[in-house]
Amino acid sequence: DAGVTQSPTHLIKTRGQQVTLRCSPKSGHDTVSWYQQALGQGPQFIFQYYEEEERQRGNFPDRFSGHQFPNYSSELNVNALLLGDSALYLCASSLRQIGETQYFGPGTRLLVL
Amino acid sequence: AQSVTQLGSHVSVSEGALVLLRCNYSSSVPPYLFWYVQYPNQGLQLLLKYTTGATLVKGINGFEAEFKKSETSFHLTKPSALMSDAAEYFCAVSERAINDMRFGAGTRLTVKP
Numbered sequence: 001d002a003g004v005t006q007s008p009t010h011l012i013k014t015r016g017q018q019v020t021l022r023c024s025p026k027s028g029h030d031t032v033s034w035y036q037q038a039l040g041q042g043p044q045f046i047f048q049y050y051e052e053e054e055r056q057r058g059n060f061p062d063r064f065s066g067h068q069f070p071n072y073s074s075e076l077n078v079n080a081l082l083l084g085d086s087a088l089y090l091c092a093s094s095l096r097q098i099g100e101t102q103y104f105g106p107g108t109r110l111l112v113l
Numbered sequence: 114a115q116s117v118t119q120l121g122s123h124v125s126v127s128e129g130a131l132v133l134l135r136c137n138y139s140s141s142v143p144p145y146l147f148w149y150v151q152y153p154n155q156g157l158q159l160l161l162k163y164t165t166g167a168t169l170v171k172g173i174n175g176f177e178a179e180f181k182k183s184e185t186s187f188h189l190t191k192p193s194a195l196m197s198d199a200a201e202y203f204c205a206v207s208e209r210a211i212n213d214m215r216f217g218a219g220t221r222l223t224v225k226p
Contacts, residue, residue: 004156033213042117042203042216043157056213090156099145099164099207102214104156 002027004093004105012111013081021076021108025093031055032074033102034066035090043090049074050096078110086112115140115206119217127225132176132191134220136204139185146187147205147214148178157203163187174198199224 005024013019025032031050035043045058049068068074072093078085088109092102120135138144145164149157161172168180178189187204201221205214 035216040219042205042218043214045213045215048213058213092157099162101147101159101162104149104158106154106156 004091004103006089006091006105006108008108009106010109010111012113014113015081015083017081017112018077018079019081019110021078021089021091021110023074023076023091023093023105025072025074025091026103029093029095029103030072031094031096031100032068032072033092033094034074034076035092036060037088037090037107039087046076081112083112086110115144115208115215117204117206117215117217119202119204119220121220122218123221123223125223125225126194128196129193132189132194132198132222134189134202134204134222136178136187136189136217137185138187138204138206140206140208142208143182145207146178146180147207148172148176148187148189149203149205149216151201151203151219153200160189160202194222194224196224196226198222 007022033048034046037043047057052068063079065077088107090107091105094100094102116139118137147162148160163180171177204217207214
């Protein structure tokens with residue numbers, strides 16, 4: 001049983017560019033959450049998708065957007081990249097029930113130059 | 114709003130010694146509480162979680178945590194540290210009405226031989 005997978009593993013972009021990160025949830029999971037983990041910090045909640053809609057959102061600007069597909073996989077898009085967007089982006093999947101355990105992927109490390 | 118404070122960004126113990134990692138939370142409703150571990154260049158792995166019921170929660174790798182409502186704490190302990198326990202540990206809180214998690218800043222555990 002494959003766990004949460006993310007692609008790519010590493011990415012280098014320049015300021016102003018756009019990036020798309022991808023996530024496939026653990027088998028049987030219907031909810032995907034995205035987190036940003038800056039170096040030396042804890043993960044920060046970006047948003048959560050369920051039934052192809054954004055259900056909750058953290059304190060991130062509109063430059064951060066996402067999508068969930070009918071097979072529950074998800075994409076995170078970041079437009080107009082800033083140096084401060086350099087971070088590890090983590091995807092977590094779970095069932096859509098309060099307090100359910102979220103299972104994390106290995107992350108995508110984004111470097112913005 | 115929910116939040117988590119982890120006391121001590123770095124903790125160093127000797128192999129075989131007690132591990133104690135501190136976590137205090139703030140929540141307007143009874144929370145769900147989690148401890149995750151992150152090894153270098155990897156995603157987060159769940160150690161244990163508290164939802165309801167017994168306040169002493171046992172997790173993987175010999176770790177346990179006790180939910181103390183009066184102290185708003187959820188400290189992580191392990192009686193005898195192993196070298197392989199060296200990692201970053203994150204405490205997280207999720208309010209019952211919202212299925213997103215707020216993480217603390219993390220505690221880096223070093224185990225000395």
